[in-house]
Amino acid sequence: MNHFGVEPTVSAEHILHGLNPEQRKAATTTDGPVMIIAGPGSGKTRVLTTRMAYMIGTGEADPAGILALTFTNKAAREMKERVAGLVQNERMEPRWLGTFHSVMARVLRSHADKLGYTRSYSIYDTSDSERLIRDLMVSRRMDPKKMKPRSVQRLISEAKNKMLKPSEVTKEGKTGTATAAAELYLPYEQALKKANAFDFDDLLLKPIILFQRFPDILARYQDQWTHVHIDEYQDTNHVQYRLARTIASRRRNICVVGDDAQSIYAFRGADIGNILSFKSDYPDAVVVRLEQNYRSTKAILRLASVSIANNRKQLKKQLWTDNSEGPKVQNIWALTEQDEADHVRRIIREMRIRKGYSFDDFAVLYRTNAQSRALEAAMVRNDVPYQIIGGVSFYQKREVKDALAYLRVLVNPSDDVSLRRIINLPTRGIGKKTINDLTTFAGRHQISLWEVIADFQRIGLGVRAVRAVGAFKDLIDSCSALQEPPQVVARRIFKDSLLLQHLRKDDTVEGQNRLENVEELLNAVAEYGLGVGSAGSLAGFLQEVALFTDADASDGGNGKVTLMTIHASKGSEYPVVFITGLEEDLFPVLSADESAESMEEERRLFYVGVTRAKAQLFLLHASSRMRFGMQETRQYSRFLEEVEHEVEAIVYRPTATVRSARSFARQGRNVAQPQRGSTGLSIKIEPGSRVQHRDFGSGTVLSVTGSGDRRRAEVYFDHVGPKTLMLRLAPLRVADL
DNA sequence: GGGTGGCATCTTTTT
DNA sequence: GATGCCACCC
Numbered sequence: 133m134n135h136f137g138v139e140p141t142v143s144a145e146h147i148l149h150g151l152n153p154e155q156r157k158a159a160t161t162t163d164g165p166v167m168i169i170a171g172p173g174s175g176k177t178r179v180l181t182t183r184m185a186y187m188i189g190t191g192e193a194d195p196a197g198i199l200a201l202t203f204t205n206k207a208a209r210e211m212k213e214r215v216a217g218l219v220q221n222e223r224m225e226p227r228w229l230g231t232f233h234s235v236m237a238r239v240l241r242s243h244a245d246k247l248g249y250t251r252s253y254s255i256y257d258t259s260d261s262e263r264l265i266r267d268l269m270v271s272r273r274m275d276p277k278k279m280k281p282r283s284v285q286r287l288i289s290e291a292k293n294k295m296l297k298p299s300e301v302t303k304e305g306k307t308g309t310a311t312a313a314a315e316l317y318l319p320y321e322q323a324l325k326k327a328n329a330f331d332f333d334d335l336l337l338k339p340i341i342l343f344q345r346f347p348d349i350l351a352r353y354q355d356q357w358t359h360v361h362i363d364e365y366q367d368t369n370h371v372q373y374r375l376a377r378t379i380a381s382r383r384r385n386i387c388v389v390g391d392d393a394q395s396i397y398a399f400r401g402a403d404i405g406n407i408l409s410f411k412s413d414y415p416d417a418v419v420v421r422l423e424q425n426y427r428s429t430k431a432i433l434r435l436a437s438v439s440i441a442n443n444r445k446q447l448k449k450q451l452w453t454d455n456s457e458g459p460k461v462q463n464i465w466a467l468t469e470q471d472e473a474d475h476v477r478r479i480i481r482e483m484r485i486r487k488g489y490s491f492d493d494f495a496v497l498y499r500t501n502a503q504s505r506a507l508e509a510a511m512v513r514n515d516v517p518y519q520i521i522g523g524v525s526f527y528q529k530r531e532v533k534d535a536l537a538y539l540r541v542l543v544n545p546s547d548d549v550s551l552r553r554i555i556n557l558p559t560r561g562i563g564k565k566t567i568n569d570l571t572t573f574a575g576r577h578q579i580s581l582w583e584v585i586a587d588f589q590r591i592g593l594g595v596r597a598v599r600a601v602g603a604f605k606d607l608i609d610s611c612s613a614l615q616e617p618p619q620v621v622a623r624r625i626f627k628d629s630l631l632l633q634h635l636r637k638d639d640t641v642e643g644q645n646r647l648e649n650v651e652e653l654l655n656a657v658a659e660y661g662l663g664v665g666s667a668g669s670l671a672g673f674l675q676e677v678a679l680f681t682d683a684d685a686s687d688g689g690n691g692k693v694t695l696m697t698i699h700a701s702k703g704s705e706y707p708v709v710f711i712t713g714l715e716e717d718l719f720p721v722l723s724a725d726e727s728a729e730s731m732e733e734e735r736r737l738f739y740v741g742v743t744r745a746k747a748q749l750f751l752l753h754a755s756s757r758m759r760f761g762m763q764e765t766r767q768y769s770r771f772l773e774e775v776e777h778e779v780e781a782i783v784y785r786p787t788a789t790v791r792s793a794r795s796f797a798r799q800g801r802n803v804a805q806p807q808r809g810s811t812g813l814s815i816k817i818e819p820g821s822r823v824q825h826r827d828f829g830s831g832t833v834l835s836v837t838g839s840g841d842r843r844r845a846e847v848y849f850d851h852v853g854p855k856t857l858m859l860r861l862a863p864l865r866v867a868d869l
Numbered sequence: 870g871g872g873t874g875g876c877a878t879c880t881t882t883t884t
Numbered sequence: 885g886a887t888g889c890c891a892c893c894c
Contacts, residue, residue, distance in 0.1 A: 203883090203884070204883090204884080205884095231884070232884075233884050234884095257884090258883085258884090277889090332883095332884060333884095335884085336884095396882075397882080397883075397884095399881080399882060399883085400882085400883060400884075499881070499882075500880055500881055500882075501880085501881085501882085502879095502880055502881090503880095505885090522882095522883085556870095559870080559871065559872090561870070561871095562870090563870045563871075564870080565870080566870090596870085597870095679884075681883075681884070697881090697882065697883095698882080699881095699882050699883070700882090700883085718880095718881095719881095721880085721881055721882085722881095723881075733882095737882080758885085759880080760878085760879070760880080760885090761885055761886095
């Protein structure tokens with residue numbers, strides 16, 4: 133019996149069984165700061181979970197005393213299951229194991245009133261924030277076409293993540309968007325507060341403010357959480373760093389795990405410096421390096437090491453493995469993205485037959501979500517079961533967000549963003565003009581839209597508008613008054629608002645799908661409603677789903693091939709991995725050219741993708757790919773070039789087109805990099821210049837017309853005569869002198 | 870006020 | 885090639 137009154141069911145030795153000496157050290161050094169530098173496939177999840185189980189099992193930590201923070205729900209779930217498996221006693225499961233956002237949302241929930249929010253607050257995701265910003269811009273007569281609300285949102289989010297206050301963001305000497313962001317930051321914060329809403333960044337920021345303002349609350353949590361764990365520490369941003377430091381400052385039992393080579397979230401503020409400087413933050417930190425890889429073959433690991441060696445900024449690690457050499461990594465050359473998808477599909481089929489793999493042994497990775505389309509089509513055509521992780525998640529689908537907006541308005545009527553979303557959906561006679569009148573009134577009196585509606589008679593609307601607004605008010609009022617389980621309330625508002633009827637009217641396949649999605653949402657509400665107290669309330673449901681992402685729905689062993697971005701693949705492993713679209717301007721993305729740092733981040737991303745593979749890795753690229761609805765000639769990725777000695781290049785169906793495309797790509801590299809808008813390609817092309825075409829040979833430019841993407845050249849070819857070519861697309865380069 | 874058709878824009882990556 | 889926005893007509 134340990135001093136928490138729980139009988140351990142397994143011995144410490146049993147829990148630690150099978151760990152190598154380094155892993156064991158990492159798992160049992162439970163006093164003071166620890167940093168675990170862990171390469172891919174080194175068993176870091178295992179170490180972290182063993183560590184928790186060990187502390188709980190030996191009675192060193194209370195199950196509620198362990199704080200373990202991850203970045204994805206998937207990682208949290210996996211860890212929870214593993215600890216449970218090790219301690220074999222559900223009373224001893226760690227209670228504060230979750231993502232940064234979900235754990236902090238839990239903290240916030242208990243103290244929201246202290247910050248002046250009511251318990252029925254809304255949580256705004258990025259698209260909600262964007263809508264709010266768009267509304268602010270419109271009311272300030274800024275043109276949302278010139279300054280994208282999305283870019284403004286991103287800049288404000290960036291400022292919040294750097295913990296800059298509105299007063300600290302200056303407007304001078306900035307680009308238009310930055311000026312707009314600086315100008316809108318304060319109004320945005322005020323609007324959030326007025327809407328009784330937190331945005332994603334607030335979920336981490338507000339707890340810090342809470343802790344600053346109420347030291348007794350902080351002390352309570354510091355007291356409770358005796359041991360702090362942070363997974364993927366290289367991905368922490370400034371706010372997360374501050375949170376961790378604040379919480380751990382009292383006991384200093386902080387254990388971070390990370391791999392600087394796998395830092396791929398700089399774009400959302402992740403600061404690789406956090407892991408690089410851990411030792412200066414905690415000079416007495418014990419550092420453990422886990423360099424043995426248990427996952428991949430030698431061939432795969434070698435390719436990963438060769439690739440990442442091109443990065444300058446990194447902690448040196450010497451990865452090694454006892455695993456077998458394995459088959460050579462294959463580099464497959466496809467003609468188009470359809471051809472690429474077809475190779476993937478064909479290899480999956482062959483490997484299933486010849487080597488006995490099952491569908492869930494395969495992962496197909498890509499850089500951008502847009503690439504999933506062709507792959508998906510190939511899977512559908514050939515009856516290959518597949519799942520796509522990420523992309524548009526269920527709770528981000530338009531119809532689901534619309535339906536959720538109804539529920540949010542019921543729970544939190546101050547939620548202007550949600551209210552505007554549904555006020556005229558389906559159309560009920562509250563048009564642009566009326567909405568404008570209501571908004572203006574709300575703005576003038578500094579009240580929420582709902583307060584205006586609640587008192588609509590006094591605004592002086594037209595007869596028709598009065599009737600329409602009155603009906604809407606009655607609808608919301610009657611449903612909020614219901615004292616029924618959440619699913620009953622939800623079904624009632626969807627029905628009375630005519631939302632369901634509206635969806636039913638559309639009998640196209642997509643329309644039916646939308647209806648089904650709303651039905652599915654109702655099921656989710658019903659399921660959640662089975663909980664007790666606030667855990668089963670509508671407000672609780674809404675706050676929970678706000679943090680749900682599609683990636684969380686993934687699970688292995690379901691007999692499906694997995695398609696996802698490389699970002700989404702972090703933390704998983706598959707026997708066979710395909711990385712597709714290895715082309716300049718796609719992977720690495722073009723904008724990565726702008727700085728060495730972002731190029732290094734792209735390379736780390738490639739590294740992450742490569743190291744997902746256990747047994748066999750395929751790298752693919754296409755000579756031609758449809759982008760922006762146009763067929764584009766592609767050059768293969770520099771990442772392929774860097775590992776060219778580690779791959780076996782395979783050209784299936786080798787055709788003249790493929791080969792000349794290849795040699796063209798090689799020669800053309802320094803001459804005419806295709807660029808968006810093609811200015812780079814076209815400056816050197818003017819009447820009189822000599823050019824070389826992939827298929828037509830050499831020629832002389834007669835004239836150049838059009839601009840931007842429509843820029844064309846009339847060329848007289850030595851052997852085939854005159855041709856007009858789109859400069860954006862043509863495999864054309866300036867001839868060598 | 871509501872509906873429809875044309876057009877511009879879009880592509881990083883996510884909690 | 886989809887999506888969202890705007891202008892235009894009922």
